[in-house]
Amino acid sequence: MRKKSLTLLSDGYLFRRENTIYFENARGKKPLAIEGIYDIYIYGKVSISSQALHYLAQKGIAVHFFNHYGYYDGSFYPRESLHSGYLVVNQVEHYLDKDKRLELAKLFVIGGIKNMEWNLSKFKNKTKFDSYIEELDNCNKITEVMNVEGRVRTEYYRLWDETLPDDFKIVKRTRRPPKNEMNALISFLNSRLYPAIITELYNTQLTPTVSYLHEPHERRFSLALDLSEIFKPMIADRLANRLVKQNIIQKKHFRDDLNGVLLNKEGMKVVLEHFNKEMDKTVHHPKLKKNVSKRRLIRLEAYKLVKHLVRQKRYEPLVAWF
Amino acid sequence: MENYLEEELIIRGIEINYLYVCKTKLWYFVRGITMEQESDFVDLGKFLHEKSYFGEEKEVQIGSIKIDFIKKRDIIEIHEIKKGKVMEKAHIMQALYYIYYLNKLGMKAKAILHYPKLKEIKEIELKENDKEEIKRAIKEIEHIKSLKEPPEPVYQKICKNCAYYELCFI
Ligand code: SF4
16 A cells, blocks of 8 residues: 555544544544555644554654644654664764855755756746856855855746736745735645655654754754755645646635735645645656655655765755656 | 673674675665664564573564574574575575574574475585684674775665665665
8 A cells, every 4th residue: 555645634533442543523533544644744623642642653653733824833753763873973974064064055055946947947937047056156154055045036936926827926925924825825835845854854864953054953853944945846836836827726715814815724625635646646767767756756865865974975956857 | 691692693694694685785784774674673582592482483583584493402493484596695694694603602503494486495504614704704794884985886686676775776
């Protein structure tokens, strides 16, 4: 059985009876086949029994929680079971050594830039960001790298906007709370993507708290933020683009709140359905000579990082070819 | 038997096996970079220690290798059931290591490899020159452990079914 991510949107109760996990809500009680669950994403108001948590921990299944607005709150996941002190030491060494850290930080940003470029070409804009990549070459500080990244992003949103329908202009990419629909949609997707990356990191010996582009104290799992540079354009932006251009997501899927514009319940449902499908979609991997899901691409990126850290092969960020 | 000795029996057995299968795999394994299914070893040492098992047949799983122990008089028989001979050398060396190790602890042992698909059986006893090879193998494992960088993966047929495939060839 191929394992799938489980999304719980409705309110309910998650509990364990014997060797089965049940989800009970207003519509009834449903058994969940634990062997088929990869990880769990909870958007509704869900109570979980400690017995269910024990069982999920035993099976190595992470549970990610989202707040009322659909934003990531935090994760419950089993005690780390895969350890490599050696890798931890190498990860930290690459953080402490200024040049090694800069190299990785730049590579993450380059990956992000190339994927933004690729998106634009898909949206029928041939702009190249070569000059920014050259600029990166001369950066000596992480803040300078961040600065280049920020400017590329601004330019990217501006160019992307030219292709978007009037109702869904990004205009100015605002953070929380989003002031318009497209911002709300992108933020919601990014917020779903981040814990998916955490799940993948959890399944490796990498320590998710030691990062290179982002400061390790910025947020708990800052290495997931580093990797999201590559996967935000590749997965979240492209999906957002498709959802509005194909009219799958419309104005009616949003609501106004004191906190800005937000997806409503129905909107979240549609977006999450498409997101899950997207993550399970496979592409042929030319190097591995087999099909891999988009979700697996995240794991492969983690493996590439492992190889960089043990000096087997320099990290080369994934650039979409599909 | 001290605890660390039991551990050595299990870990070294796998390391000897990996040495003959793939050095890249061995390097990653000894650095704690393991892949999902590789982590649960049954405590073979404990089994050997518990008197109640003696005289009985008991299945023991070490990594991907299944072992039946039968105590016959003074000799411990190590039975391993194998699918095929692709990694025969690795299996033989691993079995020899177990015998070597048990000998060092004052137990007599021999090993029997079963190839049910091929309807074959292979008996293994530890000879003088095997001891030398085991010692050499242990030295080489130490050497690979000390390498700063993992040995470059070299594609071979078994890679396709190896848990490290994605790590090696991405
Ligand atoms: S995939 Fe091949 S090269 Fe890599 S560890 Fe396995 S056997 Fe060795």
